Amino acid sequence: MKDNQICFKSENTEATSFLTSSSYKKFLHDLWQRLVDTLLTNSQELQVWQKVDRYGNIYWKAYDPVTGKSFKSGSEDDIRMWIEQLYQSSKYGKSDFGNW
Structure with missing residues (x-):
């Protein structure tokens, strides 16, 4: 070991790709919208x-x-x-x- 670096490699590429996907962004947007709607509606x-x-x-x-x-x-x-x-x-x- 030359420079005492540790390299981590993600074995779960599905989870990584989901976190950067547009479906994840849509999920967060929809979750936020539901929260706002719940707080603002009678x-x-x-x-x-x-x-x-x-x-x-x-x-x-x-x-x-x-x-x-x-x-x-x-x-x-x-x-x-x-x-x-x-x-x-x-x-x-x-x-x-x-x-x-």
Whole structure:
């Protein structure tokens, strides 16, 4: 041993490549966004998100924390209809339509 240097070689190249990949950066971004959303939103408000799946398809998610009901659809009109029915059922005390 000439100069007393120790060389460490990573045997787990998958972990190393994941930490530098765009999927890891997206994961951190999404985690940060969820944290910010959680801290800034009223816990009793209806929540609606527009999402994009890994194939580029846009879909919508809605969640009502008061009733615990949720709905997911590829159609913005379907989400609006679900919200309207949710509002009508809570306004008139009906709760028989459940999760779709």
